[in-house]
Amino acid sequence: MSASTATTLTDIRSLSLEELTSALVLMGERPFRAKQVYEWLWKKGARNFDEMTNLSLALREQLKAQFSFPVMTLDKQQRSLDGTIKNRFRLHDGHLIESVLIPVEADDRFTVCVSSQVGCSLTCTFCATGRMKRLRNLTAAEIYDQVFLVNEQCLEVYGKPLTNIVYMGMGEPLLAFNSVLGSIDRITSHTGLHMAPRRLTVSTAGIAKMIKKLADADTKVNLALSLHAADDEKRNEIMPINETNNLEVLMESLEYFYAKTKKRIGYEYITFQDFNDTLEDAERLYQICRRVPSMVNIIEYNPIDNAPFRKSTEHRIDDFATYLRDRGIMVTVRRSRGKDIDAACGQLANKE
Structure with missing residues (x-):
């Protein structure tokens, strides 16, 4: 043919x-x-x-x-010293995407970070993918394939299946809404991979109307908001999407999501030295967390080429986390994995 x-x-x-x-x-x-x-x-x-x-x-x-019957093929694989594996897949039309297997063997947790678009249109200043053009959305099958193939890889390398899926790779999942929803159905359905929805987390840079749409879809998956700044002025500076989806609008959508699903909201918060890592910033984040049951993942910054940011010191990160914990907020400090192969948060860019 x-x-x-x-x-x-x-x-x-x-x-x-x-x-x-x-x-x-x-x-x-x-x-x-x-x-x-x-x-x-x-x-x-x-x-x-x-x-x-x-x-x-x-x-x-x-x-x-x-x-x-279009399928993707493995184009390149890189292994980090910490066990993280970055996979570059070639799609049937020649486009390239990346998926990352993140093992935490001590906790018996194996997570795949999947992409939802070829490139991204949101231009967040700290993210390598945001510097790429969005060429197209992935199909539900292409998202599913990432999960299926990385699960096989996980079984082969670690002898264990995947335990978690995060839609945090290349692209904005809520701008590929139908594909993401279709992949969730195939991953969680008894006619598919039959994974529990609570094992899946959809991450968004913050598109209020689509957050509400996800709530109405009744998928029972978790939602994470890539927040990274707790006031509009700073968030506008690093995430242009905030100019049309400001924090008050986003909070209303998150309250709607919680009312519909009773799912705790996750906030992803990358700390940048002397930008968003002061105790005043922590207080503003605390005020946001009070609006709806939530937890915070504090993420260390992973440098990318020609970006004006520096990684916060461990001391600043720990003080920030302690401030929130002392006020009753659930906080996890995530130390980045796969940095040596550009597989950490914000680094996916199909680099050679």
């Missing part, structure tokens, strides 16, 4: 089970065949039609003629 012919075919993984059933019935198959195919797609993670060995050869050939 030529490439041009393949592009005119419907991607089989874009179909719901109901749509797949209708298509196979039109091909003269019994409805249960669709369930078999669907299981190969989303539970067994088949990479092509030939792997569907409980289907007849004739049906597999029919499927090849009717549908395309």
Whole structure:
């Protein structure tokens, strides 16, 4: 089959089970065949039609003629001294994305950080991905593939399956809303990977109307807001999205999310030396945390080329965290992993 012919075919993984059933019935198959195919797609993670060995050869050939089956391939892999593994995947159209396996063996926790877009359009000043153009959203299948392939990697390298998924890689998940929602369905459904929704966290730079939309979708996943500054002036400076989604608007959306889901909000807060790491900043963050049940992840800054920021000292970070803890706020200080391979928070940029 030529490439041009393949592009005119419907991607089989874009179909719901109901749509797949209708298509196979039109091909003269019994409805249960669709369930078999669907299981190969989303539970067994088949990479092509030939792997569907409980289907007849004739049906597999029919499927090849009717549908395309685009998949991603591993383009490059890097291993950090701390055990973190960064994967660069090549998509069917040649675009590149990155996913990161973050092992914390002491806690028996293995997390994959997945991308949702090729590039990003939000231009946060501290993030390498934000300097790339957004070329397109990933499909639900491409997000799912990251999870499936990195889970296989985790089993091979560490002998354990993934325990957590975070939508914190390249791109803004809530601007790829339908794809993200579709991937959540396939990852959590009993017809897919059947992971518990509480193991999934969607991170956003802060798009208020989409936060409400996620709440209405009733996915039962966790939500994290990449906050990084607790007043509008500073947040506008580092995150242009704040100019149209200021903190008061965001807080209203987070209160809506909590009222709908009863899920505690996570705040991601990168500390920058002499910018947002003073006790006055901690007090402003405390006032935000009082609005809705929440927890704070304080993240050390990972330098990127030509950015005007410096990493806060451990002493400043510890004082900041202590200030919040003394006021009853749940705080975790996250020491970055994978820095030596540009796999840490804010560093994903498809660098050679």
